[in-house]
Amino acid sequence: PIMIGQIQVVGLDDADSSAERVLSAKTQIIxxxxxVDPILVRFGGGCKDIEARPIETSSGPMLIVHLLVDCRDAMGANAVNTMAETVAPKIEELTGxxxxxxxxxxxxxxRLARVSATFTPEEMSDSGSDASQGSEVIKGVIQAYHFAAADPFRATTHNKGIMNAISAVAIACGQDWRAIESGAHSYAAYGRTYGxxxxxxxxxxxxxxxSIELPMAVGLVGxxxxxxPGAKAxxxxxxxxxxxxxxxxxxxxGLAQNLGALRALATVGIQAGHMKLHLQNMIVAAGAEEAEIEEVSALVKSSGERITMAAVEKALEEIRN
Structure with missing residues (x-):
């Protein structure tokens, strides 16, 4: 569980030689x-390595020093930030x-999490036993994935769905979901076009x-x-x-959500599921009383019509007449 603390150094005469001086003092900096955090060290964590890389920016050359910190079961932001602030004066001394x-x-x-899963054609079919239909579903899922892999416009929505699941678990478990979301989207473009x-x-x-592989900076400590109490539960x-x-x-x-979304998109379309979820809200918005909701819902579903506000209003009118 290694997190990166960044230290930005500006005003350098020679960023490359500054990097060499920082790396020569690696043991002292570590x-x-x-x-700063002897308890973290006692549990096997702490700063494990130092990296230094010059970069060119619109403000001129800079040196970026990375502290690689093993955070154990903590997310690690407080420990990493404190370490970075503590060694900053030493970095200035070394680099000038x-x-x-x-x-x-x-x-x-x-700090990557990796998960993979395998599904048979039978499992992918509507009935759970039709290999022929399941193979067609698999073909559609693969083609839908290839679309997301090749096109950033599609990848953005594809990945948004994945994060629907991941962020929900993060929030429920008291994690910094914004940090996780940011890291996941950045990793989807790390060293490549966003995909x-x-x-x-x-x-x-x-x-x-x-399979899925994403940065997952989560913690059970702190x-x-x-x-x-909800997060603990x-x-x-x-x-x-x-x-x-x-x-x-x-x-x-995240992987399970993505499979569900791709399967729906490649078969019945996403709106069938979405509109079923929204049906009750639509019925209430149409003015139905609580005692009428289930009857209107059943009538709309049995009509075979698309789930629209007009269909809901029509069903409500029918049961009242």
Whole structure:
């Protein structure tokens, strides 16, 4: 569970030589970081490594120093930020530059959660036993995935759905869902054009194989989870015993959501499910009393018509007459 703390150094005569001086003092900088949080070190965590990379910007050359911190079962923002602020004066001394930002990065490329799953054609069919129909569904899912993998406009909506599930679990378990969301979308564009957070393919037996790999900066120590009774109850309900366990559950939720969405999109279309979810709200908006809701809902569904406000109003009028 490695998080990155970034230290921005400006006003350098030579960023490359400054990087060399920082790296030559790596042991000293790591020791300074670990003096900040001896409890984290006692549990096997703490600052483990230092990186330094010059970058070119519109403000001129800069040196970006990365502190690689093992946060154990904590999300780690407080520990990482404190370490970055603590060693900033030493970085200035070594480089002769000026430190501006000292802050954690939410692009947690060293803290990835990976989940994969395999589904047979039978499992993908409507009946759960029709291999022929299931194979056609799998073909549609793969084509829908290829669309998201190749087109950023589609990938944005594809990934939004994945994060519907991941962020929901994060919120329920007292996690920083905004940090997780930011990191996930950034990772979808890390070293490439923005694309799908998931991958889908078929194996030699024709089964559908899905996988997801995302930064998952979650914690079971500190933060809201310690004080929020709902978050504590939800974590207990999941049965997770470590931040790594929670990260895998969240990634699995994202993969499951994506499969459901792709299957719906490739078959009946997304609106069938969406409109069923919205039907009750539409009935209430049409002016139905509580005692009328179930009857109107049943009438709309049995009519075979598309679920629209006009269909709801028509059904409400019928039961009242």
């Amino acid at each position: 020791d300074m970081c670990n003096e 530059g000026t430190v501006i930002l000292r802050i954690i990065s939410n692009l947690a490329v060293h 799908s957070m998931t991958e889908w393919s078929t194996d030699p037996d024709g089964n559908l194989v899905g 933060g809201a989870i310690r004080i929020h 939800n974590v207990a309900l999941l049965g997770v015993e470590s931040a790594n366990d929670l990260a895998k559950v969240m990634a699995a939720a």
